[in-house]
Amino acid sequence: MSEKILLQMKNIHKSFPGVNALQGVDFELFPGEVHALLGENGAGKSTLIKVLGGIYIAEEGDIFIEGKKVAIDGVNASHDNGISIIHQELVLVPHMTVAENIFLGREPLKGGFIDHETMEREAEKLLDDYHMSISPAAFVKDLTIAQQQMVEIVKAISYRSKILVMDEPTSSISDKEVEFLFDTMRMLVKKGVGIIYISHKMDELEQICDRVTVLRDGTYVGTNVVKNTSRDQLISMMVGRELTKYYTRDYKEPGEVVLKCENITDGKMVKGASFELRQGEIIGFAGLVGAGRSETMKCIFGLTPYLSGEIYVNEKPAKIRSPLDAMKYKIALVPEDRKQEGLYPVQSVRFNSTIEVLKSFINGILVDQKKEEEIAGKYIEMMDTKTPSQDQLIGNLSGGNQQKVMIGRWLATSPDILILDEPTRGVDVGAKSEIYAAMNELVKEGMSIIMISSELPEILNMSDRVYVMCDGKTAGCFHHSENITQEQIMKLAAK
Numbered sequence: 001m002s003e004k005i006l007l008q009m010k011n012i013h014k015s016f017p018g019v020n021a022l023q024g025v026d027f028e029l030f031p032g033e034v035h036a037l038l039g040e041n042g043a044g045k046s047t048l049i050k051v052l053g054g055i056y057i058a059e060e061g062d063i064f065i066e067g068k069k070v071a072i073d074g075v076n077a078s079h080d081n082g083i084s085i086i087h088q089e090l091v092l093v094p095h096m097t098v099a100e101n102i103f104l105g106r107e108p109l110k111g112g113f114i115d116h117e118t119m120e121r122e123a124e125k126l127l128d129d130y131h132m133s134i135s136p137a138a139f140v141k142d143l144t145i146a147q148q149q150m151v152e153i154v155k156a157i158s159y160r161s162k163i164l165v166m167d168e169p170t171s172s173i174s175d176k177e178v179e180f181l182f183d184t185m186r187m188l189v190k191k192g193v194g195i196i197y198i199s200h201k202m203d204e205l206e207q208i209c210d211r212v213t214v215l216r217d218g219t220y221v222g223t224n225v226v227k228n229t230s231r232d233q234l235i236s237m238m239v240g241r242e243l244t245k246y247y248t249r250d251y252k253e254p255g256e257v258v259l260k261c262e263n264i265t266d267g268k269m270v271k272g273a274s275f276e277l278r279q280g281e282i283i284g285f286a287g288l289v290g291a292g293r294s295e296t297m298k299c300i301f302g303l304t305p306y307l308s309g310e311i312y313v314n315e316k317p318a319k320i321r322s323p324l325d326a327m328k329y330k331i332a333l334v335p336e337d338r339k340q341e342g343l344y345p346v347q348s349v350r351f352n353s354t355i356e357v358l359k360s361f362i363n364g365i366l367v368d369q370k371k372e373e374e375i376a377g378k379y380i381e382m383m384d385t386k387t388p389s390q391d392q393l394i395g396n397l398s399g400g401n402q403q404k405v406m407i408g409r410w411l412a413t414s415p416d417i418l419i420l421d422e423p424t425r426g427v428d429v430g431a432k433s434e435i436y437a438a439m440n441e442l443v444k445e446g447m448s449i450i451m452i453s454s455e456l457p458e459i460l461n462m463s464d465r466v467y468v469m470c471d472g473k474t475a476g477c478f479h480h481s482e483n484i485t486q487e488q489i490m491k492l493a494a495k
């Protein structure tokens with residue numbers, strides 16, 4: 001690591017109506033280092049990155065690149081200064097191809113027209129370099145979220161920038177893809193690129209980052225060398241207090257079987273899912289990405305049709321053909337990908353909190369604004385969602401806070417069976433422990449919860465029983481009293 005400073009951001013201030021998102025933040029990046037930016041949901045990480053990307057203009061503060069003061073007054077100025085950013089929200093154009101997206105705004109030309117052939121060839125080369133079996137001619141809308149995320153990464157790297165910023169790049173890609181990404185990052189830093197890395201996954205930070213800068217409530221807390229800093233130290237820098245209890249779980253004897261699935265298949269990824277859920281129980285679903293966990297739950301929630309198999313709710317056969325059917329059986333599903341599945345970005349936090357309960361009131365009954373405020377308020381408080389008001393557009397909340405609103409929305413339908421697909425993805429450590437505490441309370445009150453998660457510690461610490469899925473089938477089940485290990489689960493998951 002050279003001692004020359006590649007990027008310096010000094011005393012950056014940025015506010016939004018009702019929110020001081022950045023209040024005098026400093027940040028420094030060396031060439032050839034991976035520098036983590038850490039902080040709770042809403043701490044100001046993405047805002048700082050958007051100032052660097054020319055999306056927001058800071059009200060105060062200076063930016064220096066290689067010692068020279070620069071004015072970043074727009075996206076182009078940011079590019080011109082050698083900065084490339086993968087934003088937290090994917091920004092690919094769905095109705096364009098992978099190649100068109102990668103070369104957007106810098107398409108190769110031939111005789112004044114876009115040279116599609118060259119563009120696709122170049123895109124293919126790039127994708128091959130990163131071992132990605134994605135066709136450059138595929139439309140982005142037909143890709144999975146993980147594939148879209150990989151295309152964003154390839155696109156950002158292809159600019160060969162001096163400064164590369166990744167705002168939660170691994171939120172939906174698999175472990176194997178994360179490995180590729182880390183290999184690529186190591187290669188880039190060897191060449192002197194400086195990388196800013198944002199993630200809530202502490203083990204990733206420990207693996208790949210040299211230094212870490214912590215933000216709290218829009219202020220600068222400090223910068224440390226990662227290998228000299230313990231996880232507890234980082235957490236207390238982030239949340240400003242010690243987190244004594246992380247997982248909360250009071251086990252009790254569960255009640256009757258409330259949901260039973262026998263041999264569910266969907267003709268695609270689900271090839272025989274069988275399990276049961278008892279009242280007052282949390283069951284965890286572990287497995288690799290692509291094992292069919294989300295797809296199984298989509299069948300149960302009526303989002304995709306199942307071809308064969310039986311679903312029983314309270315021991316009676318249930319016919320579930322749509323989410324409305326599922327809701328009649330008091331089943332709710334908080335989906336994995338909040339952006340594609342149900343977030344209304346240009347509507348208020350209140351609207352987004354209450355839309356599902358409202359649907360059940362709608363038959364001619366006038367919507368009672370006060371009731372709406374009451375419901376939204378209750379779940380904002382319960383999830384400790386950070387928003388200046390209920391009228392704030394949800395799209396303006398930080399990523400993690402959007403997730404909390406989405407969980408609240410489904411809790412508001414007072415389901416008996418709650419399915420949570422990766423509930424803590426993109427959520428900071430403090431908020432994670434609040435979500436765990438809320439889950440514990442909900443099952444105590446009699447709810448039954450299914451939690452899909454790729455984070456094994458969360459599965460192991462929160463579940464009564466753990467089902468492991470592999471290749472579309474439930475491959476086995478463990479009870480928490482068996483002292484389950486990560487190895488046991490991985491063995492079944494990776495068969």
Ligand SMILES: Nc1ncnc2c1ncn2[C@@H]1O[C@H](COP(=O)(O)OP(=O)(O)OP(=O)(O)O)[C@@H](O)[C@H]1O
Nearest residue numbers: 016021041042043044045046047396397398399400
């Ligand atoms: N366009 C906007 N309009 C209004 N408020 C905003 C806007 N963008 C961000 N904010 C607010 O600024 C604060 C910082 O948000 P930011 O997105 O930077 O957080 P973050 O640290 O990236 O959080 P997360 O980990 O959840 O992604 C939050 O309170 C957020 O609600």
Ligand SMILES: [Mg+2]
Nearest residue numbers: 045046088399
């Ligand atoms: Mg963010």
